[in-house]
Amino acid sequence: MMIAETGTYRWMGPELYGTVTLRQGEKKHYNQKVDAYSFAIILWELLHNRLPFEGMSNLQVAYAANFKNMRPGLEDLLEDLAMILSSCWMEDPDARPNFSQIIQMLLHYFSTILPSKPILPSRLFVNENAPMSPESPDTSALMAVCNFTGDTPREMEHNKPKRFFFSFNQCY
Numbered sequence: 001m002m003i004a005e006t007g008t009y010r011w012m013g014p015e016l017y018g019t020v021t022l023r024q025g026e027k028k029h030y031n032q033k034v035d036a037y038s039f040a041i042i043l044w045e046l047l048h049n050r051l052p053f054e055g056m057s058n059l060q061v062a063y064a065a066n067f068k069n070m071r072p073g074l075e076d077l078l079e080d081l082a083m084i085l086s087s088c089w090m091e092d093p094d095a096r097p098n099f100s101q102i103i104q105m106l107l108h109y110f111s112t113i114l115p116s117k118p119i120l121p122s123r124l125f126v127n128e129n130a131p132m133s134p135e136s137p138d139t140s141a142l143m144a145v146c147n148f149t150g151d152t153p154r155e156m157e158h159n160k161p162k163r164f165f166f167s168f169n170q171c172y
Contacts, residue, residue, distance in 0.1 A: 013037035033093040040088030
């Protein structure tokens with residue numbers, strides 16, 4: 001049994017702060033589908049690198065999500081990814097997918113956008129305790145990846161169209 005006692009409205013499923021008046025000491029009951037809602041809000045935040053419901057207070061978010069069925073915008077996302085998010089934050093918690101279904105939807109989505117053979121940097125397979133080879137990257141190796149305008153790879157990324165998980169390019 002799960003009970004609604006704590007959380008942050010911006011990321012909480014709307015059913016947690018509904019309008020049903022509880023008697024003193026009574027607890028509101030819900031199920032794991034509330035986590036699917038929160039997952040989708042967090043995934044939206046990661047994809048956009050923005051706070052969900054920007055410009056609204058937590059109480060405004062609670063009101064808008066519960067009474068107006070307001071959700072963050074999906075217009076900047078690919079259709080398949082938007083469908084995953086919107087299914088996770090459906091108004092009826094029972095209509096939301098469980099995490100086994102979410103994983104299957106994400107795996108299917110990844111299979112449509114990723115190459116069939118994983119591309120991993122070779123440095124992931126280097127033993128950290130091994131002596132560095134003469135070909136190991138240093139400043140001159142990093143300078144070699146600059147283009148003729150002097151832009152670094154990070155600066156070149158800002159000019160490219162944004163894709164899935166574009167904000168993670170800044171972390172690598």
